[in-house]
Amino acid sequence: MKIGFEIHEQMHTESKLFCECPTNYRDVDPNTNVCPVCTGMPGAKPSPPNKKAIESAIEIALMLDCDIVTQKPIHIQRKHYDYPDLPSGYQRTSLPIAENGELAGVRIREVHIEEDPGKYDPVQGKVDFNRSGIPLVEIITKPDIKSPEEAREFLQSLIRTLEYTNKIRPEPSTLRADTNISLEGGQRVEIKNINSVKGAFKALKYEVMRQKRTEKVERETRSYLESQMITVPMRSKEIADDYRYIPDPNLLPILINQKQVSEIKNNMYEAPHLRKKRIIEEYGIEENVAEVLVSEREFVDLFEEVAKEVDPNFASKWLKNRLRKVLNYLEMPPKQIPFSIEQLTKLLKMIKSEEITPEKGELILREMVKNPDDPEKILEKLGLEEMEKSKLERSVEEVINENEEAVEDFKNGKDEALNYLSGQVMKKTEGKADPREVMKLLKKLLEEQGE
């Protein structure tokens, strides 16, 4: 089985690809972010392509380990086809700006820049051109994927990589994918109109089943129907027989020089898969921990900052376990973390030096997320300083006296009873006690009782 993809994502720029219109097309009324250029008015001429869009596409291509096409004119082609959302009757699409990449074992054939068409509502027969001219990056893979499951994994990895660059639009579901699939002995079938990772998976699953049951698989283009999770043949009218590509006579070709590429390379973020590899080697941390750390750019940034002053192995696990848990609970993305790196570093040092317990550390962290401050001050504010031993002993004794049944269970060999008793002590001390100390004391006192 061979599966390949053509993926389109909107790039995040202030203005459109060939005009100055803003790109926040979802936030405004239909047909308000428009001008003669992006509506294809007679006589309108495109501006030279948006530099930011070109740079973003280069950065994305570099993330995908591609070779950038330099010192060679990259023509912007007109791809002609007839559809209501296409104001000029052609879409502008660049020749490859990069080639020969790789991500997650899948070879990337080419990366292009394109303009998005408008949005056509066939029910109402209306077109909204707010989207027309938004820059797209098109990524074409080689057919290296072997199963729908692999395809799903690849797309997830690709999306994570694209999100990592911060160069694609942050709104959900801007992904558009076409996929092609061929089974042993069969012809290649293209599937269009896929809008999500799940959609791609379902479409491929269906297609594998269909092709296995079909005696002779013809070469054809099919459309994915999301509502029914099936693919159907596209009407020949919907497929252009020939796009009649010509270089757009109104635009000079894009020319990328090596210097520009080096500059972008030096200033860009590392791709997640490369970064994972590097931090494992550089900090000697565990792979599964590194995997969680690189899942979001700001999260792993944070790790590398604190690792400058705190034992990386300790810090990585603490971030993965405690910080991740607190953030998940608050549904807070790492980029919104309000406390400073210094505050976090100090907190980690306090825990590492056993100045405070990990549990207290977590309590302080929770407070730090809400009201960022120096962790020592928070410690004081929350009254979490170490309890006097005598006071703790008193609480433990009280719990033992108040829970005869559990004490009895423990003496009869039920170890869980100890956990229960420890929880009661923690409750009594309002979480201020060190659980390890509590356990120790409980065991000691119970053993003394038994004697």
Place this chain on the structure above:
Amino acid sequence: MVGISTLEKLKSIRRGDLTAVDHIEEKIDEIKDRDEGINSFLEINQDSIEKAKEIDRKIEKGDEVGKLAGLGIGIKSNINVKGLKATCASKTLENYTSTYNAVVIERIKQEDGIILGMNNMDEFACGASGETSYFGPTKNPAAAGKIPGGSSSGPAAAVASGLCDLALGSDTGGSIRNPASHCGIVGLKPTYGLVPREGLIDLSMSFDQIGPLSPDVEGAALLTEVIAGKNNTEGIMHDVKSVEYMDKINPDLEEMKIGISPKFRELTDSKIMEVIDDSIDFLEGEGAEIVNVDLPNLEKAMPTYYTILSVEFFSATRKFDGRKYGHKIEDVCGDEVLRRIVRGKHISQKEFKNQYYQRALQVRTLIKKELEKALNETDVLVGPTVPKLPHDIGEDITPSDMYAYDYLTTPANLGGLCGGVVPAGEKNGIPIGLQIQGSTLDEASVLRVMKKMEEKE
């Protein structure tokens, strides 16, 4: 017919001898009176008198006024003027009212030029006779019964008949120079990429160029100064902020080297060559050095031009799909427009790509180099504009005879060079224009020779 010069007109408006309002009212009255027989205007700008009043008020107050203050300017119907119809003289766009001004229109308004209205033309600028307009053919005011030439038929006829002071046309393969020659006026196709095309409806994007039609050389120079210069939101333009010609067009031909080619004579009617030879003798007599240049592939320009044009025109007209402007172009256009679309659609097919379009692009480069070489050895190339005398309006001629009118004007478009036309004389009462082609951005040399020609009897 032409009366006082453009500069004299400007002076008398500026001095207050002639108010802009009186001047514009007179033009509009004349259009109403006389244009029925010429058919050079498709629409009159109802705001023109208001604009004239504004200019008069400025002059009265002693305020500074622009370079074109008070002149009435006709605009070819393929250039967008906000609120007026840019129909391209086609049924396809009969209901299209411009929603924005072309950059050249903004610049004319900035200099206090007054847009008189929209001129007739060959449909979508496809034609060299002025006969393919959906709104009927334009007549030649200078040669009764003859075609005015095209495709800027309306602007040329309007200037030639004095219905407007100046006009804007467009030149893709000779569409300014051809009607200027037939109507006995001055026309200039500026260097490709000197004048912004934003707002000019596409015929063939890599050739199209807006330029002036004028009764005299100074008028053409002045209007070019106003419209030329880089527009930063356009993809393909020369990096020239502005141009100045008025102080450079002193008609002194000493040390000027003028190139002529035997190819011009080979392709041209001998009756026309008599007038052209006479002009060359005149220029030589005025001190220019005449040298022969080699243009071995000149006759390949026309077929090369039509190949590239057809592909670009096919692409440009895809937006007229019937959804936004009411009619699908193929359903309502005339024969010549349809012929070019169908040809373009055919030769842009994947399987023919290397055979026609790519090959044409190669020949284009060849001809461009040839012209550049010839212009390296000389200052300008001088010769005929149209190889044949214009036919009678309505006369049935074949498409290939029509295309043959373009043999001598298409090379400048292939090369992206500048070219001007100035009256050289008459044959059988039909005006004949001399074409002067210059290097990229060397409009000044072209205008100098044109200015000298105005001294010729």
